[in-house]
Amino acid sequence: AGMNGADFLFTDANGVHAPALAREVGGQVASSNGSLAHQVDLLVLGVKPHIQTEVIEQIAHIVRERPDMAVVSLAAGRTLDSMLRDFGAAVPLIRVMPNVNAQVGQSMSAICSQDATEAQLGATERLLSAVGRTVRISEKEFPAFMALASCSPAWVFQIIETLARAGVKHGLTKSSATLIAAQAVAGSADLLLASQERGVNAAQLIDSVCSPNGTTIAGLLAAENAGLSPALVTAVDAAIARDQEVSS
Ligand SMILES: NC(=O)C1=CN([C@@H]2O[C@H](COP(=O)(O)OP(=O)(O)OC[C@H]3O[C@@H](n4cnc5c(N)ncnc54)[C@H](OP(=O)(O)O)[C@@H]3O)[C@@H](O)[C@H]2O)C=CC1
Numbered sequence: 673a674g675m676n677g678a679d680f681l682f683t684d685a686n687g688v689h690a691p692a693l694a695r696e697v698g699g700q701v702a703s704s705n706g707s708l709a710h711q712v713d714l715l716v717l718g719v720k721p722h723i724q725t726e727v728i729e730q731i732a733h734i735v736r737e738r739p740d741m742a743v744v745s746l747a748a749g750r751t752l753d754s755m756l757r758d759f760g761a762a763v764p765l766i767r768v769m770p771n772v773n774a775q776v777g778q779s780m781s782a783i784c785s786q787d788a789t790e791a792q793l794g795a796t797e798r799l800l801s802a803v804g805r806t807v808r809i810s811e812k813e814f815p816a817f818m819a820l821a822s823c824s825p826a827w828v829f830q831i832i833e834t835l836a837r838a839g840v841k842h843g844l845t846k847s848s849a850t851l852i853a854a855q856a857v858a859g860s861a862d863l864l865l866a867s868q869e870r871g872v873n874a875a876q877l878i879d880s881v882c883s884p885n886g887t888t889i890a891g892l893l894a895a896e897n898a899g900l901s902p903a904l905v906t907a908v909d910a911a912i913a914r915d916q917e918v919s920s
């Protein structure tokens with residue numbers, strides 16, 4: 673699993689996206705999932721969770737004979753145990769959870785594993801680091817990670833959309849308001865990440881923006897009064913509950 677485009681081999685369902693991706697990175701297209709499983713060191717299962725069992729059925733007998741190869745799964749809600757059951761043996765398995773911001777190189781991704789070597793984990797981390805930041809966590813932390821990293825982008829888009837609409841209410845154009853709100857949110861996240869490295873936390877940053885008797889404290893207390901913090905905690909709770917339903 674090198675990071676040269678020429679080392680990548682792809683398959684898909686309809687014969688359109690795999691060749692396009694292969695052309696884009698200078699890789700190759702495999703004739704089938706089975707053929708791909710014979711050739712790669714790291715096999716990435718990027719199919720939707722409900723299709724995964726069917727794909728594993730096609731490749732399980734090959735994977736079981738290749739203990740040198742690790743399988744990487746992106747499927748939300750598919751636990752290591754459930755995948756191992758599909759493989760029918762203790763194959764090296766790495767579970768990955770990226771997020772939509774990988775498209776701009778800003779994914780917050782997590783990995784956990786069973787029976788994978790340090791080299792296989794390192795190779796997976798190198799792949800993911802091409803599209804953002806990666807943390808290694810235990811599988812029991814995956815549901816909370818998923819809510820905070822994989823679902824939260826949609827909630828943050830909703831927050832930005834709502835801020836922009838409020839801006840429109842007060843006379844800004846929608847596109848201008850969206851640009852203003854999105855950059856403010858992006859900058860706030862960047863400042864918090866940089867501050868954390870200096871031991872400064874979010875509460876201290878909040879205090880630094882809220883001047884006495886100022887506009888920000890007025891808005892903050894109004895938002896809290898309207899349920900901002902409980903709304904976000906409820907969103908995390910609901911996503912984790914839904915993950916438990918889907919995974920069981
Ligand atoms: N989207 C997100 O934000 C996140 C997604 N994930 C996970 O990532 C995975 C992929 O999601 P996403 O990219 O949105 O899914 P897509 O449906 O967009 O892509 C799935 C890909 O799998 C291919 N495929 C489907 N069936 C087969 C098959 N039988 N054999 C080989 N290839 C096949 C499809 O081929 P074709 O192009 O021909 O249709 C397609 O290229 C999912 O498991 C999802 O849970 C995880 C975290 C976040």
Ligand SMILES: O=C(O)[C@@H]1CCC=N1
Nearest residue numbers: 748749818821822823
């Ligand atoms: O909600 C979903 O289905 C996807 C999976 C992980 C985050 N979002």
